[in-house]
Amino acid sequence: MGxxxxxxxxxxxxxxxxxxxxxxxxxxxxxxxxxxxxxxxxLVEVDGKGNLTALFEHAPVxxxxxxxxxxxxxxxxxxxxxxxxxxxxxxxxxxxxxxxxLARAFDFVANAAxxxxxxxxxxxVCWELRESxxxxxxxxxxxxxxxxxxxxxxxxxxxxxxxxLVHVGPVREQTDWMVELLDDPALTALNIVTAPEEMPxxxxxxxxxxxxxxxTVPLGAVIVNRVLPELFTHADEATFEAxxxxxxxxxxxxxxxxxxxxxxxxARLAVSLxxxxxxxxxxxxxxxxxxxxxxxxxxxxxHGLRVTRMVAEALGQELG
Amino acid sequence: xxxxxxxxxxxxxxxxxxxxxSGGVGKTSVAAAAAVTAAxxxxxxxxxxxxxxxxxxxxxxxxxxxxNVERKVSLEGYxxxxxxxxxxxxxxxxxxxxSWDELVMRHAPDEATAYRILDNRLYHNVTSRFxxxxxxxxxxxxxxxxxxxxxxxxxxxxxxxxxAIDFLExxxxxxxxxxxxxxxxLTMPYRISGGRGARLINVASRPFYNLADRVLGSQFLQDIAxxxxxxxxxxxxxxxxxxxxxxxxxxxxxxxxxxxxxxxAPLREAESFCAELTSRSxxxxxxxxxxxLPDYLLSDDSxxxxxxxxxxxxxxxxxxxASGDPALAHPALADPAQTARVLRTLGDxxxxxxxxxxxxxxxxxxLARLPEVVVRVPTFDHDITDVVGLAEVGECLxxxxxxxxxxx
Numbered sequence: 045m046g047x048x049x050x051x052x053x054x055x056x057x058x059x060x061x062x063x064x065x066x067x068x069x070x071x072x073x074x075x076x077x078x079x080x081x082x083x084x085x086x087l088v089e090v091d092g093k094g095n096l097t098a099l100f101e102h103a104p105v106x107x108x109x110x111x112x113x114x115x116x117x118x119x120x121x122x123x124x125x126x127x128x129x130x131x132x133x134x135x136x137x138x139x140x141x142x143x144x145x146l147a148r149a150f151d152f153v154a155n156a157a158x159x160x161x162x163x164x165x166x167x168x169v170c171w172e173l174r175e176s177x178x179x180x181x182x183x184x185x186x187x188x189x190x191x192x193x194x195x196x197x198x199x200x201x202x203x204x205x206x207x208x209l210v211h212v213g214p215v216r217e218q219t220d221w222m223v224e225l226l227d228d229p230a231l232t233a234l235n236i237v238t239a240p241e242e243m244p245x246x247x248x249x250x251x252x253x254x255x256x257x258x259x260t261v262p263l264g265a266v267i268v269n270r271v272l273p274e275l276f277t278h279a280d281e282a283t284f285e286a287x288x289x290x291x292x293x294x295x296x297x298x299x300x301x302x303x304x305x306x307x308x309x310x311a312r313l314a315v316s317l318x319x320x321x322x323x324x325x326x327x328x329x330x331x332x333x334x335x336x337x338x339x340x341x342x343x344x345x346x347h348g349l350r351v352t353r354m355v356a357e358a359l360g361q362e363l364g
Numbered sequence: 365x366x367x368x369x370x371x372x373x374x375x376x377x378x379x380x381x382x383x384x385x386s387g388g389v390g391k392t393s394v395a396a397a398a399a400v401t402a403a404x405x406x407x408x409x410x411x412x413x414x415x416x417x418x419x420x421x422x423x424x425x426x427x428x429x430x431x432n433v434e435r436k437v438s439l440e441g442y443x444x445x446x447x448x449x450x451x452x453x454x455x456x457x458x459x460x461x462x463s464w465d466e467l468v469m470r471h472a473p474d475e476a477t478a479y480r481i482l483d484n485r486l487y488h489n490v491t492s493r494f495x496x497x498x499x500x501x502x503x504x505x506x507x508x509x510x511x512x513x514x515x516x517x518x519x520x521x522x523x524x525x526x527x528a529i530d531f532l533e534x535x536x537x538x539x540x541x542x543x544x545x546x547x548x549x550l551t552m553p554y555r556i557s558g559g560r561g562a563r564l565i566n567v568a569s570r571p572f573y574n575l576a577d578r579v580l581g582s583q584f585l586q587d588i589a590x591x592x593x594x595x596x597x598x599x600x601x602x603x604x605x606x607x608x609x610x611x612x613x614x615x616x617x618x619x620x621x622x623x624x625x626x627x628x629a630p631l632r633e634a635e636s637f638c639a640e641l642t643s644r645s646x647x648x649x650x651x652x653x654x655x656x657l658p659d660y661l662l663s664d665d666s667x668x669x670x671x672x673x674x675x676x677x678x679x680x681x682x683x684x685x686a687s688g689d690p691a692l693a694h695p696a697l698a699d700p701a702q703t704a705r706v707l708r709t710l711g712d713x714x715x716x717x718x719x720x721x722x723x724x725x726x727x728x729x730x731l732a733r734l735p736e737v738v739v740r741v742p743t744f745d746h747d748i749t750d751v752v753g754l755a756e757v758g759e760c761l762x763x764x765x766x767x768x769x770x771x772x
Contacts, residue, residue: 064388064630095629192387242747243418244388275713276706279696283706286696287684295684296669299676303669306660310714313658316745343716345723347628 048229051264051363052078056173056225058188058261060196060251061237062244066269066355070237070339071189072099073355077363079115080356083184086172087118090165090190090199096120101348113349117183126164130171162202163219170203170222173231193236193247197254200226200234200261226261233264238328240271240321249331265335267359268325272318272341275311284311337362371621371737372762374649375402375517378619380510380612381649384522385623386633390654392417393748393757394623394741395521396425400453400751401758404442407450408516411509415458415502415523420749425455432459432466432505441751445759454515458523463501471601477594486591498523499534500606507609532644535610619649622735626656626724635732650737652761653728658742661721666714674711677704739763
């Protein structure tokens with residue numbers, strides 16, 4: 045087996061991350077970047093908030109993949125729909141006209157029993173991948189906005205967890221090929237979105253260790269979102285400090301008015317914010333040996349497609 | 365300072381304050397800061413119950429060891445701010461696994477059943493993955509601590525949930541879980557036949573079992589049913605307890621504070637959470653806008669100054685380099701090209717942050733439903749890692765209500 049291919053040349057990319065770091069934005073941006081590079085992309089929202097498509101300025105979508113942007117189709121995971129599809133297509137269970145009365149019972153067991161919800165989620169994703177590999181589905185790349193760092197291991201580990209618990213039956217047979225696809229570094233990668241702050245970096249370091257220990261899914265890249273710009277070089281910073289001395293401030297205020305102090309304060313804040321974050325970035329570099337892709341903090345007013353595109357551009361530059 | 369619309373007044377009037385909000389907004393730090401400041405300024409015995417603090421914050425609170433033990437936290441750091449602490453602060457971290465084990469030991473009809481449950485291989489999965497499990501256990505623990513009567517004020521940091529309202533429903537769902545017809549229905553064949561086969565007895569659940577057999581295999585399902593059967597023996601105690609927990613959350617002595625940043629997604633979630641709290645008749649006490657940018661970014665004076673510094677950068681640089689008296693001239697300002705570049709960078713950077721500050725102000729202005737207390741906490745340019753840092757945040761929390769629309 046040769047070296048793992050570039051990220052976008054794989055077929056299935058999972059994205060996880062701590063809440064608040066911009067996991068969905070990075071996932072959407074990756075889908076957009078791949079589409080702009082000519083790939084047909086399926087974007088899968090797993091965590092059910094239904095606002096991933098808003099990043100393309102498109103209305104929410106359902107379980108059936110729908111085109112939301114040139115080259116990008118999206119679907120929202122729905123474990124009950126996934127079960128129904130599984131039963132119909134693979135287990136060939138005929139009864140499935142009305143699953144309704146069973147839905148609550150199913151929901152109940154799925155909540156309590158280990159891995160049932162997860163397997164239906166991962167199962168659907170793997171199914172789309174297998175269909176694509178065999179030419180029955182059009183996706184060059186499947187991009188999954190997966191569970192947050194706390195839950196992603198159990199999500200991705202579901203097929204193997206089921207193998208441990210269920211020794212016979214159709215589910216058992218189904219999990220073998222899923223594990224094979226998920227474990228293949230030529231096909232699959234788990235990527236972690238983080239930010240240069242204490243908790244997101246801690247969780248990233250923990251997750252990398254845990255994934256290496258408990259998962260066989262290959263790790264991809266760590267995307268560091270919201271990296272603040274370095275305002276000054278070392279020499280510039282000495283000049284900046286000199287500008288904050290009373291004599292210099294007096295000169296600046298004569299020309300620029302009383303607001304000059306606020307401008308200096310704002311720059312001071314920018315420098316300090318950057319500085320308080322940089323040890324976390326350093327720690328990440330030291331403790332995680334995966335590729336780090338840096339996405340700058342975006343000083344923009346709007347949301348939606350424009351921001352997604354800016355993040356996609358930044359990712360594109362980092363990926364080369 | 366402590367008018368009726370302040371967080372200080374709110375904390376003084378209540379016994380339980382639950383902080384909630386979506387992930388990454390700084391909920392844990394805000395809750396800890398509120399507790400630190402309440403203990404120092406209001407006095408009495410204050411406990412902060414925290415879920416998953418950052419390592420350094422946990423260290424600051426003396427929580428390096430896991431476990432459900434409450435530890436006293438030194439308020440020494442507060443003296444640095446010139447305030448003599450009036451009360452005492454305690455901190456506890458939620459140990460979900462241990463709390464569940466204790467709960468099982470308490471509610472199981474006998475020790476043998478308790479150990480059968482604790483040893484069940486599904487037990488860990490149910491308690492660690494059942495969606496409401498962490499939420500429920502947090503509320504359960506809160507009930508315990510409140511009932512102990514040891515504290516004048518308990519400040520609770522809620523677990524990171526996908527949906528912030530999950531934990532409000534946790535007690536009701538737990539009652540449903542244990543008391544529900546569904547559980548009886550699912551376990552019926554096993555109860556009747558003593559745990560083995562004979563499913564045909566229950567006509568209603570037959571389609572479910574047929575389906576489940578096809579998908580999961582019957583052994584697996586039987587394991588689940590047996591586990592539920594054992595769990596169900598705790599029914600009475602559990603339901604009663606969940607009812608009491610729910611009552612505490614609705615009690616007049618309890619209030620909720622929603623924490624958010626002024627960013628689109630967290631703010632939308634905070635708003636819907638405020639609405640949910642109100643519609644379920646919980647007491648919505650305060651909204652905390654965390655990590656906000658300073659007001660001076662929005663002033664017209666600053667904006668004009670930023671433009672002027674950029675426009676006049678070359679002239680200013682020349683003036684600063686020549687600066688009359690050479691003894692006063694700063695060596696770092698000797699190169700006009702460099703100084704001019706720094707001045708332009710100042711203008712650029714100001715404009716960058718101004719854009720974000722304006723976005724924040726717009727989002728804040730759009731806030732529809734507001735509780736009586738709305739507090740802004742500025743972004744700190746350093747990490748909050750000790751009691752002094754928490755005190756700084758806490759002083760902002762306590763400072764005053766108002767300054768809602770600083771641009772005005």
